[in-house]
Amino acid sequence: MSRPIILGIVGDSAAGKTTLTRGIAQVLGPENVTIICTDDYHKYDRKQRAEIGITALHPDCNHLDIMQQHLSLLRTGQPILKPVYSHTTGTFEAPVYVKPNKFVIVEGLLGYSTRAARDCYDVKVYLAPPESIRTSWKVKRDTQKRGYTEEQVLAELEKREPDSEQFIRPQRQWSDIVVSFYPPSDDINNTNGHLNVRLVLRPTIPHPDFTKILDFCDNTMSAIRLGLDRDMGKPVDVLEVDGHATLEQVNKLEHLICSDMPYLKNVCNREVNPEIGKVAGTTGETIQSYPLAITQLLTTYHILKATQIYQ
Numbered sequence: 001m002s003r004p005i006i007l008g009i010v011g012d013s014a015a016g017k018t019t020l021t022r023g024i025a026q027v028l029g030p031e032n033v034t035i036i037c038t039d040d041y042h043k044y045d046r047k048q049r050a051e052i053g054i055t056a057l058h059p060d061c062n063h064l065d066i067m068q069q070h071l072s073l074l075r076t077g078q079p080i081l082k083p084v085y086s087h088t089t090g091t092f093e094a095p096v097y098v099k100p101n102k103f104v105i106v107e108g109l110l111g112y113s114t115r116a117a118r119d120c121y122d123v124k125v126y127l128a129p130p131e132s133i134r135t136s137w138k139v140k141r142d143t144q145k146r147g148y149t150e151e152q153v154l155a156e157l158e159k160r161e162p163d164s165e166q167f168i169r170p171q172r173q174w175s176d177i178v179v180s181f182y183p184p185s186d187d188i189n190n191t192n193g194h195l196n197v198r199l200v201l202r203p204t205i206p207h208p209d210f211t212k213i214l215d216f217c218d219n220t221m222s223a224i225r226l227g228l229d230r231d232m233g234k235p236v237d238v239l240e241v242d243g244h245a246t247l248e249q250v251n252k253l254e255h256l257i258c259s260d261m262p263y264l265k266n267v268c269n270r271e272v273n274p275e276i277g278k279v280a281g282t283t284g285e286t287i288q289s290y291p292l293a294i295t296q297l298l299t300t301y302h303i304l305k306a307t308q309i310y311q
């Protein structure tokens with residue numbers, strides 16, 4: 001029997017979850033996707049958290065039991081009455097009735113923190129940019145969209161670090177894919193908006209056969225690289241795509257991902273889908289990121305594979 005396919009996107013605050021979620025929803029067709037942000041399951045509002053002295057990253061600051069119940073309901077195609085947390089006001093709003101579409105993307109801080117929650121996903125992604133990049137993203141986003149000053153954001157990040165270490169980063173181990181956008185050099189202000197991506201591919205789900213990459217990118221200096229490594233002690237494949245990879249190189253990689261997936265083949269066509277890999281740069285300008293495009297496509301590939309298995 002058909003049921004919704006659930007993608008998890010987990011990572012620390014401002015790690016890029018919403019950006020990746022929107023890109024994948026765009027590829028799948030927004031009308032086919034239900035997006036759940038687990039920030040809505042916070043137990044306390046912004047003022048209460050400050051009074052109690054608890055951070056939003058702590059499991060005790062979130063209704064994880066209700067989040068888990070809702071994930072189980074969504075997985076079986078049932079509707080939920082979802083709480084709503086507003087980042088604009090830092091308070092809760094009236095709950096909303098949510099009926100799952102064909103695909104459900106659940107993005108947030110603590111999505112993989114319990115076994116029962118983890119069991120609900122078909123595909124699990126963890127976002128892990130270097131902390132310097134995450135800090136700059138959080139400062140920019142929270143000052144522009146959430147009413148904080150830069151000093152407040154930096155102080156909050158410092159206060160949150162113990163909880164990030166204890167509760168957020170360990171969730172990396174449960175993911176099928178770890179995504180790290182990173183600057184090509186140590187100077188994060190001089191990336192020209194073009195970040196590379198490092199994709200850690202665990203053997204927990206079957207990935208496309210990337211060994212064919214070696215036919216067109218055969219040395220370690222190439223802008224697209226495939227290698228072997230260990231992640232949290234476990235053997236993994238690693239695919240890296242540089243921000244300065246050429247369109248020709250990226251097209252070959254995209255076709256490799258899309259070749260056995262008819263729907264993705266259409267999506268891969270930039271004329272059909274010019275939005276793939278688009279992201280807002282530091283000054284609001286739109287940047288075309290090939291590393292982001294590949295990440296969106298690979299994740300979509302796995303969602304569609306899960307569809308073939310379960311629908």
Ligand SMILES: Nc1ncnc2c1ncn2[C@@H]1O[C@H](COP(=O)(O)OP(=O)(O)OP(=O)(O)O)[C@@H](O)[C@H]1O
Nearest residue numbers: 012013014015016017018019020137141181279292
């Ligand atoms: N791949 C990327 N390339 C360039 N900039 C990015 C990328 N991903 C995210 N950003 C920047 O970082 C900011 C924060 O990203 P985003 O809102 O996606 O994070 P998040 O993990 O959803 O955050 P939160 O959990 O705090 O809501 C964005 O506003 C965007 O400017």
Ligand SMILES: O=C(CO)[C@H](O)[C@H](O)COP(=O)(O)O
Nearest residue numbers: 013039046056086087090146
């Ligand atoms: O870590 C976060 C994920 O988005 C937020 O800081 C958390 O959800 C609390 O939101 P706000 O800072 O808007 O009160």
